[in-house]
Each structure stands twice: as C-alpha cells, then as structure tokens.
Amino acid sequence: MENLYNTALKTIATMDNPIILVSMGPTATVLAYKLAGNAQAIDIGHFDLQYEYKRRGKYTSVDVPNKFDNERVNGDEVSDEIQYSDEYDKQIIVKFVE
Incomplete structure (x- = not known):
C-alpha cells in the first residue's frame, strides 16, 4: 500500500483541489484516510x-x-x-x- 500512497501523493502534488476516488476493498478505507490530509479522498467501494x-x-x-x-x-x-x-x-x- 505504501507504493500506492506515495504514487498518489506525487500525482496530487501537481494538482489544484484533487479528488481521489478509491475502490480497492479494505485497502481503500485505509488509503483514503491516509490521503485525506492532502486531498479529498473518498472510498467509493x-x-x-x-x-x-x-x-x-x-x-x-x-x-x-x-x-x-x-x-x-x-x-x-x-x-x-x-x-x-x-x-x-x-x-x-x-x-x-x-
């Protein structure tokens, strides 16, 4: 999951007001929580x-x-x-x- 998190951070660093939609089972909940301080991150599973x-x-x-x-x-x-x-x-x- 760290690879997903780090890649997401790199990607959103270049964006204004990013919204991340995550659908990956239980991983989505944790990833959305971790990204919430940097972007709107929503677990849409x-x-x-x-x-x-x-x-x-x-x-x-x-x-x-x-x-x-x-x-x-x-x-x-x-x-x-x-x-x-x-x-x-x-x-x-x-x-x-x-």
Whole structure:
C-alpha cells in the first residue's frame, strides 16, 4: 500500500483541489484516510451498486444487470461484456494495479 500512497501523493502534488476516488476493498478505507490530509479522498467501494439499488426503489441488494456484485450469489458472473468508452478512460489520471 505504501507504493500506492506515495504514487498518489506525487500525482496530487501537481494538482489544484484533487479528488481521489478509491475502490480497492479494505485497502481503500485505509488509503483514503491516509490521503485525506492532502486531498479529498473518498472510498467509493460499492457506491455504484448502492446507487443502482436506490434507482430501483430498493434499500437492499437486488440483481443489477451487467454489474459485478460480490454480495450476491453468482454476483461475479456478468452475462454481457462490460464496455468502457474512450471518454471514461480520459478521465482517469492514474490506474493502480498490483
């Protein structure tokens, strides 16, 4: 995690008012906390799923087509290929893969 933290610090040092969105399981909570003194850092894990549940008028887990959901049975199986757009990729400044 130190590598992630140091890389994030280097990246945000060149930015005005950076916002860091982190989604990496339990690591995200710790990393967001450590970065909070230097930037807005938000652990967004499961946020998209919670939003999708709410859009469907539910406050609990429901099937959401084309989304991975590790809280549901077979939630790691997605029937359709997930597609990303170039516009989406342009908005990501740094990707971490360890």
